[in-house]
Amino acid sequence: MLTRWYRTGVFYSLDVGLFQDTNGDGVGDFQGLMERLDYLGRLGVSTLWLNPMYPSPRRDGGYDICDYYHVHQRLGSLGDFALMMHEAGERGIRVMLDLVVNHTSDQHPWFQSARSDPNSPYRDWYVWSETEPPDRFEGMVFPGVENEIWTYDEVAHAWYRHRFYRFEPDLNTDNPAVQEEIHKIAMFWIDLGVSGFRVDAAPFLIEPRHGPDKRPRYEFLRELRESMSWHRGDSVMLAEANVSDEELREYFGQADGTATRVLMVFAFRLNQALILALAREDARPVAATLRELPDLPRYGQWATFLRNHDEVDLGRLTEEERQEVARAFAPDPDMWAYGRGIRRRLAPILHGDRRRIELAYSLQMSMPGTPVIRYGEELGMGDRLDLPEREAIRTPMQWDHTPGAGFSSADPRAFTAPLVEDGPYSYKIVNVTDERLDPNSLLTWFERTLHALRECEEIGTGDHEIIDGGPPGVMVHQATGRTGTTLFVHNLANQPCRLKLGDLHDPVQEPLSFVADSDYGNGVDLDALDVAGYGYRWIRLRRMVGQ
Ligand code: NOJ
Ligand code: CA
Secondary structure, three states: OOOOOOOOOOOOOOOOHHHHOOOOOOOOOOHHHHOOOHEEEEEEEEOOOOOOOOOOOOOOOOOOOOOOOOOOHHOOHHHHHHHHHHHHHOOOOOEEEEEOOEOOOOOOOHHHHHHHHHOOHHHHHEEEEEOOOOOOOOOOOOOOOOOEEEEEEEEEOEEHHHHOOOOOOOOOOHHHHHHHHHHHHHHHHOOOOOOOEEEEEHHHHHHHHOOOOOOOOOOHHHHHHHHHHHHHHEEEEOOOOOHHHHHHHHHHHOOOOOOOOOOOOEEEHHHHHHHHHHHHHOOOOOOOOOOHHOOOEEEEEEEEEOOOOOOEEEEOOOOHHHHHHHHHHHHHHHHHOOOEEEOOOOHHHHOOHHHHHHHHHHHHHOOEEEEEEEOOHHOOOOOOOOOHHHHHOOOOOOOOOOOOOOOOOOOOOOOOOOOOOOOOOOOOOHHHHHHHOOOOHHHHHHHHHHHHHHHOOHHHOEEEEEOOOOOEEEEEEEEOOEEEEEEEEOOOOOOEEEEHHHHHHOOOOOOOOEOOOOOOOOOOOOEEEOOOOOEEEEEEEOOOOOO
């Protein structure tokens, strides 16, 4: 079976405006991203996922869009975007964009027209109510910040619906003209060379706006995918859908065992299990979740992650479990957002403990799926809790220790977001240049480990099997695919352990340890396999070449 690109690589998400500024205005730009492509290539990244880079008032990190057919002028021109796409392609790096079409900004001309004239052709592009809607206070996404989903608009003399902030009116996706426009937007960017989209807020996007039938419109995903495939055969949608296992099956869809709707979905539940397991120092939540997750149809793939540009959403844990995580990782209420998640980066969540940071990422990378990492994770960047909501984790990339962190030559007071200036995560300590020169840095570790991952196709495309029997703190699993079999051992607890895994031994081949937290010697004795506290080992049991 042919390998498909999204199942073997490493995804890297970034906000262009926060990555690298080249014209000294304090805002990252396409030119800057272009100049950093070699850095990303060396790191082992195969695909970029760009957070929204469209014109926007940016009151929600750019997810409030006011023109789907342009780039934000402060990032450069559409020509700069095209040049960046070309340069990425030259390096074998693909680019995916955020497709944010559940809602627009209230500044979008469609909404401006819709609100100001009941006869506007765009009136029915949004969701209106003449009277106060009964569900006004139900199903808010940002409770505590936005406490209703309908707002009365003085200009329109009507209520409009918004699942998210009030400045993000929901598009009326029941309207065929809106559906057609969404296809057109996707085609536009596909034709400019992107490999696909992260589909923002997918469950809300496919939620019917009117009528009694509230069943999600999954088929919209298939239709969109078909349009995309018509323009680009290998394009992919990656759904942001934090939904039940049952519903996840529907996102992939299935005919004759093959996925028919989206090919990738973020593994939100696995993310929460990973965080809980790390907090408890107990691997069982991860093992249990892997067992429960639905089997994927052919070509379906999980996107695994530890952190993204939002809070660590722990909404699927029980209240008790959330409290456990809070005690271990986020004791201060200010570290939380919307009552459900931690608005911090991973390094500070793990108290800057290098052993546990490596352990967490090693575990993520060994999970079934394609790992997605967020810019700065490879450095162990920190956050700024003095910034509101999720802005805490949206500070500029730290390239070096000079004033401005190598991000921009502008006066740092004019930066689009402030740097992490002080403390153990300051750019003066945590930055690419210093870490590059240090063979023991986290950056060097990421490079090494991502390269190992990319030589280990069975992680992304093989079958994963959990091996029981070890102590509760230890996760043992193996991946088997056409390239061979690799065994992974992760000790989430602080006590060292010795495992007896001799049954896995294939007498024909010598097991080979190729990733580990420390030097365990050359030979691997599966009958007495030592793993340090918070240690991890990747052991190749069988290597197939020339198959
Ligand atoms: C999900 C995005 O991840 C989040 O950052 C954004 O605020 C909402 N969608 C609204 O677009
Ligand atoms: Ca700039």
